[in-house]
Amino acid sequence: MRSSRAVRASGTPAGDPAATPSIYEVARVAGLSVATVSRALNDKGPVRAETRQRVLDAVERLGYVPHSAARMLSTRKTMSIGVLLPDMHGAFFSEIVRGIDLAARAAGYHLLVSGSHSDAAETAALLQTLHGRVDGLILMAPALGGAWLQKALPRRVPVVLINDDGTDGRHDSLRIDNRRGARLAVEHLLALGHRAVAFLGGPEGNADAAERLAGYREALVAAGLPLSRHLELAGDFGEESGLQAGAKVAALVPRPTAIFAANDAMAIGCLAALREHNLRVPEDLSLVGFDDVPIARYLTPALTTVQVPIAELGRQAMACLLSSIDGRPENPEGAANHTVIAPTLAIRASAAAPAEAPKKHETSRTPTQRRTST
Amino acid sequence: MRSSRAVRASGTPAGDPAATPSIYEVARVAGLSVATVSRALNDKGPVRAETRQRVLDAVERLGYVPHSAARMLSTRKTMSIGVLLPDMHGAFFSEIVRGIDLAARAAGYHLLVSGSHSDAAETAALLQTLHGRVDGLILMAPALGGAWLQKALPRRVPVVLINDDGTDGRHDSLRIDNRRGARLAVEHLLALGHRAVAFLGGPEGNADAAERLAGYREALVAAGLPLSRHLELAGDFGEESGLQAGAKVAALVPRPTAIFAANDAMAIGCLAALREHNLRVPEDLSLVGFDDVPIARYLTPALTTVQVPIAELGRQAMACLLSSIDGRPENPEGAANHTVIAPTLAIRASAAAPAEAPKKHETSRTPTQRRTST
DNA sequence: GGCTCAGATGTAAGCGGTTACAGAGGAAGA
DNA sequence: TCTTCCTCTGTAACCGCTTACATCTGAGCC
Numbered sequence: 105m106r107s108s109r110a111v112r113a114s115g116t117p118a119g120d121p122a123a124t125p126s127i128y129e130v131a132r133v134a135g136l137s138v139a140t141v142s143r144a145l146n147d148k149g150p151v152r153a154e155t156r157q158r159v160l161d162a163v164e165r166l167g168y169v170p171h172s173a174a175r176m177l178s179t180r181k182t183m184s185i186g187v188l189l190p191d192m193h194g195a196f197f198s199e200i201v202r203g204i205d206l207a208a209r210a211a212g213y214h215l216l217v218s219g220s221h222s223d224a225a226e227t228a229a230l231l232q233t234l235h236g237r238v239d240g241l242i243l244m245a246p247a248l249g250g251a252w253l254q255k256a257l258p259r260r261v262p263v264v265l266i267n268d269d270g271t272d273g274r275h276d277s278l279r280i281d282n283r284r285g286a287r288l289a290v291e292h293l294l295a296l297g298h299r300a301v302a303f304l305g306g307p308e309g310n311a312d313a314a315e316r317l318a319g320y321r322e323a324l325v326a327a328g329l330p331l332s333r334h335l336e337l338a339g340d341f342g343e344e345s346g347l348q349a350g351a352k353v354a355a356l357v358p359r360p361t362a363i364f365a366a367n368d369a370m371a372i373g374c375l376a377a378l379r380e381h382n383l384r385v386p387e388d389l390s391l392v393g394f395d396d397v398p399i400a401r402y403l404t405p406a407l408t409t410v411q412v413p414i415a416e417l418g419r420q421a422m423a424c425l426l427s428s429i430d431g432r433p434e435n436p437e438g439a440a441n442h443t444v445i446a447p448t449l450a451i452r453a454s455a456a457a458p459a460e461a462p463k464k465h466e467t468s469r470t471p472t473q474r475r476t477s478t
Numbered sequence: 479m480r481s482s483r484a485v486r487a488s489g490t491p492a493g494d495p496a497a498t499p500s501i502y503e504v505a506r507v508a509g510l511s512v513a514t515v516s517r518a519l520n521d522k523g524p525v526r527a528e529t530r531q532r533v534l535d536a537v538e539r540l541g542y543v544p545h546s547a548a549r550m551l552s553t554r555k556t557m558s559i560g561v562l563l564p565d566m567h568g569a570f571f572s573e574i575v576r577g578i579d580l581a582a583r584a585a586g587y588h589l590l591v592s593g594s595h596s597d598a599a600e601t602a603a604l605l606q607t608l609h610g611r612v613d614g615l616i617l618m619a620p621a622l623g624g625a626w627l628q629k630a631l632p633r634r635v636p637v638v639l640i641n642d643d644g645t646d647g648r649h650d651s652l653r654i655d656n657r658r659g660a661r662l663a664v665e666h667l668l669a670l671g672h673r674a675v676a677f678l679g680g681p682e683g684n685a686d687a688a689e690r691l692a693g694y695r696e697a698l699v700a701a702g703l704p705l706s707r708h709l710e711l712a713g714d715f716g717e718e719s720g721l722q723a724g725a726k727v728a729a730l731v732p733r734p735t736a737i738f739a740a741n742d743a744m745a746i747g748c749l750a751a752l753r754e755h756n757l758r759v760p761e762d763l764s765l766v767g768f769d770d771v772p773i774a775r776y777l778t779p780a781l782t783t784v785q786v787p788i789a790e791l792g793r794q795a796m797a798c799l800l801s802s803i804d805g806r807p808e809n810p811e812g813a814a815n816h817t818v819i820a821p822t823l824a825i826r827a828s829a830a831a832p833a834e835a836p837k838k839h840e841t842s843r844t845p846t847q848r849r850t851s852t
Numbered sequence: 853g854g855c856t857c858a859g860a861t862g863t864a865a866g867c868g869g870t871t872a873c874a875g876a877g878g879a880a881g882a
Numbered sequence: 883t884c885t886t887c888c889t890c891t892g893t894a895a896c897c898g899c900t901t902a903c904a905t906c907t908g909a910g911c912c
Contacts, residue, residue: 171610174898198572236545548868
């Protein structure tokens with residue numbers, strides 16, 4: 105064993121400048137052992153100042169850079185964490201990754217990012233290949249069920265779920281209160297005097313979308329208003345689907361006086377559709393979004409929307425993960441940490457009182473039996 | 479040596495279900511050697527079908543997942559590539575990462591993403607820690623000079639530069655023709671009859687911003703128009719700076735009839751400012767952006783902008799990197815691959831002829847000495 | 853001077869894979 | 883029947899680092 109090492113180290117005759125030097129060349133050049141070099145470079149154990157300097161000089165001369173994979177294998181620490189997102193489109197994910205990245209680099213961690221995780225089998229395979237590559241996982245998979253998680257999620261590596269549906273109680277999770285956010289939005293519209301509020305939903309099977317729909321319905325029911333199926337439009341969280349839904353709403357008779365879109369991207373598409381149909385917002389139609397994407401405030405009109413601290417969500421997810429990585433090595437079953445973030449409403453210009461305000465001057469709380477729309 | 483292995487493998491008495499099993503336990507359970515297990519799992523070398531099945535069964539029973547770090551060290555292949563971006567804000571980067579991610583996962587690669595690289599020293603340090611962790615690098619650092627790159631960029635690992643200033647000819651690069659794009663935008667405005675076109679620039683020291691400014695000036699000079707310094711406003715590529723600059727332009731007397739913003743984010747901010755000042759776009763003021771961010775077409779009015787295939791840019795960068803990773807192992811000096819992408823103009827609704835169209839009916843090509851603005 | 857003890861350094865065994873090389877067995881050809 | 887060769891499997895040396903343990907040195911103390 106030893107001899108083979110010795111051969112390798114000095115076997116490279118003149119140090120072969122093309123090859124990346126290992127810690128062995130450094131040791132040889134410095135006239136020290138690899139152990140000392142390692143200690144000097146990592147500030148582990150006692151090393152004389154002069155010795156350390158000799159190591160540093162050798163490192164400098166050789167252009168030595170430690171090999172991460174070797175270190176990972178040896179220390180069983182990768183200093184990087186995996187981030188799996190359902191998608192990569194749009195401002196929402198860019199924001200959340202930014203939040204995670206900020207927290208990660210502050211702690212010296214790298215980020216292994218991967219988007220587009222709708223296919224369960226493919227995602228499971230990817231999770232496999234992450235073994236030994238990450239120290240923790242931040243997973244956002246609103247389309248994947250809790251049962252799936254139990255199966256596919258790696259044991260022995262901390263995981264933080266973002267906006268998980270909550271079925272799986274065994275991992276830390278962080279979620280925004282979608283239902284509450286949606287209620288806030290709809291209640292705001294109702295308070296302004298709207299009675300016919302359309303809902304622009306998200307993709308089938310998406311947990312966030314489902315909760316926002318539930319919140320919408322709750323608010324209507326609480327106000328004594330009827331639910332009507334044709335006011336609930338389908339969307340997929342993309343701008344284009346918002347555009348199409350907006351066109352549909354514009355063509356409805358009687359036309360609703362307000363639209364609540366389940367996310368900002370669709371609200372933006374909606375806005376474009378309404379403009380094409382010469383409908384003014386908010387004069388002819390009010391519009392409320394969800395997420396408070398960075399550009400929401402710069403739209404024309406500025407978008408009233410449910411405000412979610414997106415980057416902060418990412419930051420918190422990372423913080424939670426870090427604490428579970430180095431603070432709480434063996435988390436006993438059932439002690440998972442579930443944080444719920446309550447969104448607020450950012451009231452801007454896209455929602456106002458409807459033009460034909462109800463004469464009865466009813467408050468939003470007044471249960472009316474009048475059917476504004478069949 | 480051998481004995482230690484044997485001890486480790488069988489030393490774990492009942493297989494300790496909590497610990498993640500290594501290839502040695504698999505070999506033991508399957509009654510085979512680690513070499514055979516490795517071969518069976520990687521389809522390397524000849525393995526009898528029945529033997530392979532025995533391996534697969536053992537893997538299944540133990541829940542074995544190969545340890546990436548070990549494999550990386552052994553094969554000197556990480557199957558992941560590093561992506562360094564100057565920033566993480568906004569749709570532009572989200573798009574580019576999406577393009578890269580798509581191409582990467584198609585090829586089975588992981589993405590190590592990191593944003594906010596303005597500080598040179600910090601970035602250099604990060605590049606170090608990437609050694610042995612990535613097989614290639616996609617780097618976008620418009621604020622870092624070519625000289626810096628020479629120093630900091632790791633040898634021996636393929637690199638693709640995006641929108642590098644071109645000083646460094648030794649690495650593959652991919653860039654969009656900023657100057658040309660800017661000229662397209664300004665020429666469009668001039669052709670519409672505008673004579674006083676303000677420019678909303680990017681951050682100091684940013685190569686992209688500098689080139690776009692140059693393109694703006696070129697177009698004006700080519701049209702025989704004077705350059706006036708106070709029409710060139712400072713920005714930082716963020717919405718907020720667009721908002722502020724928009725307010726400044728609105729207050730100028732005489733007011734320019736058009737604004738060319740060096741990116742879409744600032745154009746969006748600008749749009750908001752103009753709305754606040756009750757200026758209509760394009761009736762009172764025309765506006766052109768740069769990038770064609772996904773939502774540009776959904777704005778009110780739909781933004782006329784220089785169209786850059788952002789996701790495609792990412793995809794190509796990845797493709798280029800991959801070919802240089804496995805196709806062309808030792809790229810001789812000077813054979814670097816430089817691709818320039820020519821942007822086009824997406825003409826939408828935010829730019830139109832100025833209200834007070836010049837009576838002289840001069841074409842944009844006519845060199846006039848008239849100073850529209852001092 | 854001999855002792856202890858702490859500080860500085862070296863030796864070598866891991867970490868968990870891959871793979872060159874060797875060996876065993878069986879089939880085909882002489 | 884004996885080579886020869888091919889298929890399949892095993893042995894052990896790596897990959898480059900960390901670190902437990904051993905070793906050595908010299909200072910401090912009796």
